[in-house]
Amino acid sequence: MNSYQLISLEIATVLLGLGILVADLWIAPAKRRMLGFIAAAGVAVIFAASFSPAFPDFGTAFGKMYVFDGLSLFFKRFFLAAAFIVLLLAIDxxxxxxxxxxxxxxxxxxALAGMMFAASSNDFTLMFAxxxxxxxxxxxxxxxxxxxxQSLEAGVKYLILGALSTGFTVFGIALVSGIAGTTNFIELSAKLKDVSGDPVFLVGLLLLTTGLGFKIAAFPFHVWAPDVYQGSPAPVTAFLAVGSKAAGIVLLMRVLFVAVPEVAKSWSGLLAFISGATILYGSLCAIPQRSLKRLLGYSSIANAGFLMLGIAAVNKDGATAVLVYLAGYLFAVLAAFTVISIITRNAESDDISVLAGLSKRSPMLAAALTFSMVSLAGIPPLAGFFGKFLLLKSIIKAGSVSGPHFVLLAVAVIAVVISLYYYFGVIRAIFWSKDVSDHSPIPVPSVMAFTLAVCMAGMFLLGVFPGILVDADAEALNSAVGVFARLR
Amino acid sequence: MPPISDIFFYLFAAMTLFCGLMVVANPLSRNPVTSAIFLVLTIVSMSGLFVLLHAFFLAAVQILVYAGAVMVLFLFVIMLLDIKEEERRKFKVISSGIGALAVFGTAAIFLKSIGTTQWKGATPTIEGSTVALGKLLFDKFLLPFEIVSVLLLVAMIGVILLSRKELK
Structure with missing residues (x-):
């Protein structure tokens, strides 16, 4: 396959975006909303096309700048699935x-095209673009x-902190590639022995990690997350929580495990610290929150910590667990934001009290939000359980190599218990609220009902049959470029 | 009689330094627009220095991007802000202290790097010609280049959306 065939999924996504933009000119304003169905259908077609047998197991394009492997394919499908649901959410x-x-x-x-390119980047220039x-x-x-x-405030905060994090990233890239003399991840890993002792190189790598830490909202680079999550439109928050975070995670995996595997191993203490602090911070700060979107903002910080757990384990089990965890997280978060989007349609605030009597007003919304919270809390048989279980298992394995990981394990277990408290606070508000002021049923548009059904089915299937996903993820990592196959 | 390139070097260098000083410490005017115009002159004389180094592309970019686009942006911002307010503003001790620290710190690093550099034996090479740069952009870095074009489209859409008047 030549370079252009390898990036055909991304090309199709960009063309779809351009098509929607141009189609707008010929469509009456009243019908423009329907363009969303075309966009969602297009994304679904691209998702189906990603299963085409014409794609090789492994391929590189544009002078090894772009890599097509199992890992990138997993994330491409992940982003496509997320964008599909987000587009349906946007129609509503x-x-x-x-x-x-x-x-x-x-x-x-x-943004979806950007995420798909990020999943395949094997070079700092492509990664940055x-x-x-x-x-x-x-x-x-x-x-x-x-x-x-609120939306403007969210935009300004995201702009300023995003620009700052970009500054960190680009300065880090300049130092790293300046010392190593290459921007390519594979070439860098070959030269790593000569440069890994250089303090300037390590500082550059640290700055780069900081920049990516901003993207996934890891402690101490998380400050933007709650405000931005609260203020943004619900579909955007959902895409930010799922897509943008996963893009940061895949880049972190690529940089740490493909470009600088030896450094990643020696940094496992630092990564474990970031992970533990993020989990604890997110979980503790979520407790007093009253705004649902803000609560999910802090929960997403805690989840970033759990995802870092798999990276800090620096073993293949950890990497597999990250992928399994993300798949469960996708459905749970998107279901939660779909429900929030519908509930806040009429109510101005997204205070937790608007959930009062939801079980009577709309059993479907109540069920979806409950399943989402249960899955996020990590209770079997839903998808979130296996992700958390595998992550903790990988940490135990890492702990048998280096002791401090057991501290991280303890922190993670405590945080899981804390998270039960605030996730169940939401469930309590749904079913056992005393003062129910509004008894009117909430209409659920059929598009949204479909979205919720997809999310709930996803949570159940991944929870009941996790084996399929775990095997597929392990396979994805085996065919991935770099050290995943060599990590034990 | 020194070679003509040397004469030009001293001319441009003196102009760069003088205009740079005028940007921040103009004794006649504290008007930001005057500062901005002096910044344009600084950039133009710096691009003259680049021409003397045979870095023609850099010289052209310096004028196109900095003297052209960035300065227009500066002037727009100055016009939007209240200039009278700026003229009345007093110096603050802390901010001038931090500024001085930054200036002397940078100067110290600069002097140290001049002191430790081996000047002899370096053969001057000309790198970064327009042709080489164009080839790199459209060959090795084609993919990021194309992604940046999508990015610019997104930025354009964003600006139009966020700044246009509310339609009724």
């Missing part, structure tokens, strides 16, 4: 956006509800 959200709904759809598609495509698109998306002060 369309009437709350004053102008530019077609642009809203196409920006989501452009893809990362910026994601981030700059999100600057616009977060502030899309211009007439809402």
């Amino acid at each position: 959200f369309a009437d709350r956006i004053a102008v530019g709904i077609s642009e809203f759809y196409s920006l989501i598609l452009f 893809a990362l910026e495509l994601i981030t700059i698109t999100f600057y616009v998306l977060t502030s899309f509800q211009r007439n809402k002060l």
Whole structure:
């Protein structure tokens, strides 16, 4: 396959985005909302096309800058699935956006293209371009509800902190590639022995890790997350929590495990510290939250910590567990934001009290949100359980090599218990609220009902038959470039 | 009579230094627009220095991007802000202290690097010609280059969306 065939999924995504943008010119304003169905259908077709047997198990394009392997394919499908649900969410959200709904759809598609490129990047230049495509698109998306002060605040905060993190990233890249003399991950790993002792190189790598830490909202680079999550339109928050975070994770895996595997091993203490601090911070701060989106913001910080857990384990089990965890996280978070988006349609606030009596007002929404919280809390038989279980197992394995990982294990277990408290706070509000002021049933549009059904089915299937996913993920890592196959 | 390139070097270097000083410490005017115009002159004379080094592309970019685009942006920002307010502003001790620290710190690093550099034996080579740069952009770095084009489209859409008037 030549270079252009390898990137055909990304090309199709960009073309779809451009198509939506142009189609807007010929479609009456009243019907523009329907463009979302075309966008979602297009994404579904691209998702199906990713299973085409024509794609090789392994391939590189553009002078080894772009790599097509099991890991990148997993993440491409992950992003496509997330974008599909987010686009459906956006269709329902369309009437709350004053102008530019077609642009809203196409920006989501452009961010998706950026994420898909990020999943395949094997070079700092491609990584940076893809990362910026994601981030700059999100600057616009977060502030899309211009007439809402909160949305503008979220946009400005994300812009300033995002620009700062970009500064860290690009300065880190400059130092790393300046010392190593290459921007390619594979070439860098071959030269690593000569440069890994150089303090400037390590500082550069640290800055780079900081920049990626901002993207996944890991402690201490998490400050933007709660405000931005609260203020942004619900579909954008959902995409930010799922897509942008996963893009940061895949880049972290590529940089640490492909470009600098030896350094990653010697840094496992540092990674474990970041992971533990992030988990603890996110879990503790989530307890007093009243705003649902803010609660999910802190929960997403805690989840970033759990994902870092798999990276800090620096073994193949950890990497596999990250992928399994992300798959469960995808459905749980998207279900939660779908419910929040519907509930806040009429209510101005997203205070936890709007959930009062939800079990009577709309059993479907109540069920979906409950399953989502149970899955996020990591209770069997839902998808979240196996992700957490595998992550903790990988840490135990890492702990048998280096003792400090057992401290991390203890922190993670405590955080799981804390998280039960605040996730069940939401469930309690749904079923056992005393003062129910509003008894009117909440209508659920059929698109949203479909979205919720997909998410719930995903949570159940991955929870009941995790074996399929675990095997597929282990396989994905085996065919991945770099050290995944060599990590034990 | 020194060679003509030397004469030009001293001319441009003196102009760069003088105009740079005028940007921050103009005794006649504290008007930000005057500072901005002096910044343009600084950039133009710096691009003259690049021409003397045979870095023609860098010289052209210096004028196109910095003197052209970035300065227009500066002037727009100055016009949007209240200039009278700026003129009345007093110096703050802390901020000038931090500024001085930054300046002397940078100067110290600069002097040290001049002192430790081996000047003899370095053969001057010309790198970064327009042709080589173009070939790199459209060959090795084609993919990031194309992604950046999508990125610029996104930025354009974003600016139009966020700045246009609310339609009724």
